[in-house]
Amino acid sequence: MTIGVIGLGLIGGSMAIDLRSSKFADHFIGCDEVELNAETALKIGLVDEILPYDELIKKSDLIILSVPVSAALRMLSDILDKINDNQYVMDVCSTKEKLNDSVHYHPKRKNYIATHPMSGTEYCGPWAAVPNLFAGRAGIICNAEDSDFNAVELVRKLYDFLNMRVIYMRAAHHDVHTAYVSHISHIISFALALTVLDKEKNEKNIFDLASGGFASTARLAKSNANMWAPIFLQNKENVLSVLDSYMEKLQEFKNALVNSDERELHRLIDEANRIKRILR
Amino acid sequence: MTIGVIGLGLIGGSMAIDLRSSKFADHFIGCDEVELNAETALKIGLVDEILPYDELIKKSDLIILSVPVSAALRMLSDILDKINDNQYVMDVCSTKEKLNDSVHYHPKRKNYIATHPMSGTEYCGPWAAVPNLFAGRAGIICNAEDSDFNAVELVRKLYDFLNMRVIYMRAAHHDVHTAYVSHISHIISFALALTVLDKEKNEKNIFDLASGGFASTARLAKSNANMWAPIFLQNKENVLSVLDSYMEKLQEFKNALVNSDERELHRLIDEANRIKRILR
Numbered sequence: 001m002t003i004g005v006i007g008l009g010l011i012g013g014s015m016a017i018d019l020r021s022s023k024f025a026d027h028f029i030g031c032d033e034v035e036l037n038a039e040t041a042l043k044i045g046l047v048d049e050i051l052p053y054d055e056l057i058k059k060s061d062l063i064i065l066s067v068p069v070s071a072a073l074r075m076l077s078d079i080l081d082k083i084n085d086n087q088y089v090m091d092v093c094s095t096k097e098k099l100n101d102s103v104h105y106h107p108k109r110k111n112y113i114a115t116h117p118m119s120g121t122e123y124c125g126p127w128a129a130v131p132n133l134f135a136g137r138a139g140i141i142c143n144a145e146d147s148d149f150n151a152v153e154l155v156r157k158l159y160d161f162l163n164m165r166v167i168y169m170r171a172a173h174h175d176v177h178t179a180y181v182s183h184i185s186h187i188i189s190f191a192l193a194l195t196v197l198d199k200e201k202n203e204k205n206i207f208d209l210a211s212g213g214f215a216s217t218a219r220l221a222k223s224n225a226n227m228w229a230p231i232f233l234q235n236k237e238n239v240l241s242v243l244d245s246y247m248e249k250l251q252e253f254k255n256a257l258v259n260s261d262e263r264e265l266h267r268l269i270d271e272a273n274r275i276k277r278i279l280r
Numbered sequence: 281m282t283i284g285v286i287g288l289g290l291i292g293g294s295m296a297i298d299l300r301s302s303k304f305a306d307h308f309i310g311c312d313e314v315e316l317n318a319e320t321a322l323k324i325g326l327v328d329e330i331l332p333y334d335e336l337i338k339k340s341d342l343i344i345l346s347v348p349v350s351a352a353l354r355m356l357s358d359i360l361d362k363i364n365d366n367q368y369v370m371d372v373c374s375t376k377e378k379l380n381d382s383v384h385y386h387p388k389r390k391n392y393i394a395t396h397p398m399s400g401t402e403y404c405g406p407w408a409a410v411p412n413l414f415a416g417r418a419g420i421i422c423n424a425e426d427s428d429f430n431a432v433e434l435v436r437k438l439y440d441f442l443n444m445r446v447i448y449m450r451a452a453h454h455d456v457h458t459a460y461v462s463h464i465s466h467i468i469s470f471a472l473a474l475t476v477l478d479k480e481k482n483e484k485n486i487f488d489l490a491s492g493g494f495a496s497t498a499r500l501a502k503s504n505a506n507m508w509a510p511i512f513l514q515n516k517e518n519v520l521s522v523l524d525s526y527m528e529k530l531q532e533f534k535n536a537l538v539n540s541d542e543r544e545l546h547r548l549i550d551e552a553n554r555i556k557r558i559l560r
Contacts, residue, residue, distance in 0.1 A: 118491045138488050167488055180476050181489045185497040188468050190548060191529035193555040196460050199525060207558050208418050208447055209461045211398045215559055216496050217465040222556050225549035229542050236537055243534055245479060247527065249471035254523055257516055262509050268470060269505035275473040276502050278486050279495055 001025040004060030006053070006075070008032040008041035010120060011092050012066030013129025015162065016046045021131065024161040031056045032126075033071075041126040057082045062154065063089040070230035072099055080108040088151045090115050090158075094178060095234040096142045096171035104146070113155045114142040114171060116178070117164060122222040132163075139164035142171040179238035184246060186220045186228055187239070193221030281305040284340030286333070286355070288312040288321035290400060291372050292346030293409025295442070296326045301411065304441040311336045312406075313351075321406040337362045342434065343369040350510035352379055360388040368431045370395050370438075374458060375514040376422045376451035384426070393435045394422040394451060396458070397444060402502040412443075419444035422451040459518035464526060466500050466508055467519070473501035 003025045005012040009032075016028050030047035032038040038050045057063060057079055065072055065079065072093050079089050080103055090113040093099055100114045119137040121128060139159035144152045159166050169177075196218070200206045210218075232239050249268075256264040283305045285292040289312075296308050310327035312318040318330045337343060337359055345352055345359065352373050359369050360383055370393040373379055380394045399417040401408060419439035424432045439446050449457075476498070480486045490498075512519050529548075536544040 118489055120491060120493065122493075137491065140489075165488070177480070177485050177489050180479055181486055181494045182491055184475070185472065185493045187530070187533050188472060189497055190552040191526060191533060192465065192468060193552040194529045194532075194548065195464070195522065195526045197551070197554055198529075199460055199522070200457070205457050206461055208445075209398055209420075209457050210559065211400060211417065211462055213400065213402075213465045213500050214461045216499050217469055218555055218559060219496050220493050221552045222559070223549070223553075225546045225553070228549055229545040232537055232545060233540055233542060236540065240534065240537055242475065242479070243530065243537070246471060246475045247530055247534075249474045249478075250467070250523065250527055250530075252474075253467050253471060254520065254527075257512055257520055257523070260513055260516065262513060265509040265512060266505045268474065269503070269508055271477070272470040272473040272501045273503075273505070274477055275498055279490065279498060279502070 001061045002027040002029060002059060004029045004031075004056040004063045005047060006031055006056065006063060006065050006079075007067035007071070008037050008046060008126045009066060010124050010128040010133075011117065012064055013041060013046045013126045014131070014133040015064060015066070015092070015117070017129055017131050018134065018162050019158065022161040024158060025062070029056045029060060037126050044126065046126055046129055054082065061087060062158075063087070065089060065091040065093075068227050068230050069093045069095050069099065069234050073102055073234070076112065077103050077106055080106050080112060083108065083111060085111070087111060088113060088148070088154060090155050092117055094182065094231045096140075096174045098234045100143055100146075100171040109146055110148040111151060113144075113147045113151050115155055115159075116140040116142070116174065117159070117162070118182070122219055124224045124227065134159075135163040137164055139166050140174055141166060141168050142174050144168050175235050176238050179235055179242045183231060183235055183239050184242045186223055187232070187243065188246065189218055189220035189223075193218050281341045282307040282309060282339060284309045284311075284336040284343045285327060286311055286336065286343060286345050286359075287347035287351070288317050288326060288406045289346060290404050290408040290413075291397065292344055293321060293326045293406045294411070294413040295344060295346070295372070295397070297409055297411050298414065298442050299438065302441040304438060305342075309336045309340060317406050324406065326406055326409055334362065341367060342438075343367070345369060345371040345373075348507050348510050349373045349375050349379065349514050353382055353514070356392065357383050357386055360386050360392060363388065363391055365391070367391060368393065368428070368434060370435050372397055374462065374511045376420075376454045378514045380423055380426075380451040389426055390428040391431060393424075393427045393431050395435055395439075396420040396422070396454065397439065397442070398462070402499055404504045404507065414439075415443040417444055419446050420454055421446060421448050422454050424448050455515050456518050459515055459522045463511060463515055463519050464522045466503055467512070467523060468526065469498055469500035469503075473498050
């Protein structure tokens with residue numbers, strides 16, 4: 001099987017690595033708007049050849065669309081226009097509803113599988129690609145009933161080869177949940193970095209004093225604007241709703257502090273500790 | 281040398297492990313208000329013997345006070361009352377100014393060294409103690425000029441044996457900086473956990489969808505109320521000031537989102553990315 005990877009970054013590149021080593025496919029074609037990314041991906045062996053966008057589409061059995069969500073929104077219906085009945089395209093984007101809606105009435109809708117492998121790091125580009133990025137994580141397939149049965153089976157098998165747990169979900173639900181468990185985490189991390197950078201004009205202090213706790217909460221602030229700005233905008237309503245709830249919780253902490261209310265601080269922290277049941 | 285560890289939790293226990301293996305000291309006495317902690321620390325070999333508080337003080341060359349900051353505030357002057365001129369006591373608390381002020385006029389002030397080893401995990405109790413917790417981290421010594429030269433040298437050497445980088449600092453500065461690089465991280469993590477637990481009544485969704493990003497920003501929400509509520513209260517003014525700045529940054533994100541202002545989102549994220557220069 002030939003896989004075409006459009007967008008040779010962290011996700012597309014890491015998928016190619018594992019799909020090759022697990023022998024899910026034997027030929028990988030890539031393309032990337034940024035020429036340096038394409039060259040690099042070829043040089044470090046993520047793909048076997050680089051072809052222009054149209055040629056990649058023509059020659060691929062399965063196309064993995066791994067570009068920022070704004071670009072995916074532009075490209076998906078165009079790709080569906082160009083493929084034949086035996087070709088499939090899956091996206092790996094972090095928002096699903098708008099993308100899914102954009103091709104809902106496309107005559108080739110059945111050849112598209114809306115998916116989201118829930119993994120990543122704060123790095124980007126082909127050099128960020130790593131083996132085993134997806135193992136043990138959730139591979140979401142959205143609105144599976146709108147896709148061809150064989151197409152869904154193919155992606156289910158692909159996620160199986162990446163050692164992922166497949167979960168089926170409505171696109172709208174996906175976007176609500178990811179606002180909570182992923183998108184908000186990025187906003188709070190960006191805001192933390194901005195706060196600290198603003199106040200600590202002397203960066204040596206941050207470096208010297210930053211403990212593991214700060215590194216952990218600020219890690220996501222290294223994430224890329226090209227990827228994340230479009231995610232926040234495409235999931236705007238959900239993200240705003242979570243952000244409001246989050247700011248209310250901060251306000252509760254603030255009130256407890258202003259009132260030196262130790263009991264209320266204990267209550268808030270004890271309640272937050274329930275996350276232990278869920279997070280390893 | 282005999283070291284007495286008051287409070288046999290993550291920090292005291294982890295220090296005992298490395299100070300023994302690096303042969304900084306050869307005898308370790310412990311005590312803990314919670315009998316189970318004391319028994320456990322003895323059983324797993326963090327200390328050689330458990331003694332009552334007063335006896336521990338009498339027999340120790342160096343006392344490590346590793347209890348929550350509220351307890352430290354109660355105990356420090358009492359310990360100074362009881363030691364002789366050749367005994368020293370260091371605390372390892374996350375806030376320094378109030379504690380330092382509390383013994384500023386104590387006749388044995390010179391026998392106390394105000395310190396903060398900047399490391400930790402989200403776990404607590406003697407089982408949480410691990411080797412090598414402090415390696416490469418900053419060991420802060422505050423207001424060193426108020427301590428006996430030999431006492432400061434002893435702690436400098438101790439931190440050296442833990443492979444820490446020693447940094448000297450005013451207690452007041454310490455509390456400002458830690459509000460930024462440590463205390464706020466905990467509040468934003470607690471608030472994130474509360475937000476998600478509130479909204480995701482079905483915890484299976486959190487578990488299924490939580491990616492590494494969420495785990496990383498929510499990790500600190502597992503931290504203990506007995507430790508953290510007193511820290512926030514003792515560093516109330518600084519923490520409130522940081523919290524206000526942080527909430528302003530969140531508001532900037534919110535405004536950009538409400539206005540679908542992609543350019544502003546890019547600006548905010550690009551600026552936050554500057555944290556890359558500082559964080560590994």
